[in-house]
Amino acid sequence: MPGFVTRFAPSPTGPLHLGHAYSAMLAHDMARAAGGRFLLRMEDTDLERCRPEWEAAIVEDLRWLGLDWDGPIHRQSPHIEAYNARLEPLAEGGLVYPCSCTRGDIRAALAAPQEGVVHAVYPGTCRGRSMESRQPGDALRLDLARALTHLADADLSFLETGPAHEGCHRIDPDRARREIGDVVLSRKGENFVAYFLASAFDDADQGITHVIRGEDLFDFTPVQVILQHLFGLPTPVYHHHRLIRDEAGRRLAKRDDARAIAKYRAEGATPADIRRMVGL
Known part of the structure; x- marks a missing residue:
């Protein structure tokens, strides 16, 4: 091989x-x-x-x-249901929750400036809802704080060989909470699955050892590394090239x-x- x-x-x-x-x-x-x-x-x-x-x-x-x-x-399109089915262990572990917030709801909740927030992240309005309360059209969000607690002993790091970010990068949990937040993984009834989730599954299933992509996707990498650890998937070497x-x-x-x-x-x-x- x-x-x-x-x-x-x-x-x-x-x-x-x-x-x-x-x-x-x-x-x-x-x-x-x-x-x-x-x-x-x-x-x-x-x-x-x-x-x-x-x-x-x-x-x-x-x-x-x-x-x-x-x-x-x-x-990927024929496998959307399979991707969503693989979220079941996270649901059973209480690491995801349903969310009915619209984009307008999220914008309104984020209207007040938040010190230390580099990117606008989901404010956690629906955090705490049970999976039993999920309705058609609800998104499924990762409870990042719980996920990071679950991975407290994991080596959340990745090797980058691209020219702008070369080196070993360790994911700081506090920074991840501030800058990533509770990302949407899927949306019920709409055949939707997040790019970084489907990509993480496929990279593992296809035996990808090196991910080569534009540096505009560098900020997605911590999310994928966290998901890889949650699902027991290997972390490839990353190379984010110039645009x-x-x-x-x-x-x-x-x-x-x-x-x-x-x-x-x-x-x-x-x-x-x-x-x-x-x-x-």
Whole structure:
């Protein structure tokens, strides 16, 4: 079994742009240089926005770039119920609770400034509700304080090899309570499961040893590490790479059709041109 297994995991909600191409090519190159495996995963749990035609376009662009992957494409959407079923041990352990708060409710509760809070986190309005009180449409939130108490003896750390955050990072429980809070893991009746939960399950199930992704996702990592420990999953090595930005310094997004790979292809660019554009 190769010791290096990574993946490229786009959401098929729009065209592949230069930033995606850089991430995919970097992960592919690192895997091949290590004699390892490169997998392709479609993170298509957003059932309203994901489209088969976007997936087909992404696959076409990746093949045009000269990338090949090991094994079939893994799609998350057929597994949403299975992801949610795996939350049962947390429910039995009292580590999750139902939440009926709307986004407006949360904004209102957070209207007063909170000293020491770097990111707006859920104020805990529904914390303390029992699972028996859960209604259709309720979200399921992680009770982070209880989870961290449950993991008091665990080594909550991860190794980062990306240039901006290189080193071993230990998760400070107090900071996690302030900056992460009780995140939503799923929502009943809406076939919704959180990105960082489905990704954590899939990384373990697919034997991912190295996660290579943009540095804009670095802040998700502590949440995933906590979930990995709660479910007894291994923690991979993380590599958060630089972002490809536009002339104004903004990171590229799906709306940046001007930088879509398909557009460069139509204008006569070659895969080597794309590599030069992103600094590979």
